[in-house]
Amino acid sequence: MTARTDANARLEDARAFLESAKTIDTLNDAESYADVIATNAIHAGIAASDAFCLLTLGRHSKSENHADAVSVLKAAEGDGTTLSRLLGEKTKAGYNVKSLTRPKATKCIEWASKLLDAAEEKYAQS
Incomplete structure (x- = not known):
């Protein structure tokens, strides 16, 4: 496998996770879906950053250390700040009893979309 082939696989994952987050956001307006939406968006952002x-x-x-992923993305001259914001919500969305809010889930979709757009652009240029 080449890095480009691996990147394509991660882009496919990112697209699927983001599509899932957006679909759930559109079809379910209950506050209780915020964590599920955010978790899918977070995974989309991680895959796009990869x-x-x-x-x-x-x-x-x-690495399982989120700071390492941010550092590698910054070394690649990517948007480490946006990835850091997403990763900052990962534990809250995935493991806490108290759910995120729908506005925070919407922000996660925005951040993931930004990271996916950058990865798509990089893929098109390479």
Whole structure:
């Protein structure tokens, strides 16, 4: 497998996660869906960031430490700030008893979309 092939696979994941987040957001207006929407958006942003790094550096972070993923994305000259924001919501959305709000879930979709757009652009340029 090449880095480009791996990046393409991660882009496919990112698109699917983001589509899932947007679909759930559209079809279910209950506040209780906020964590599910955000979690899918967060995974979309992670996958998009992985693709960006693979295309730029030929590698991505495989660490479970979120700070490492942000550092690798910054080294690839990607948007580490946006990834950091998304990752900051990951534990809250996935593991806390108290749910995120729908506005926060919407922000997660926006942040993930921004990271996916950058990865798509990088893929088109490479």
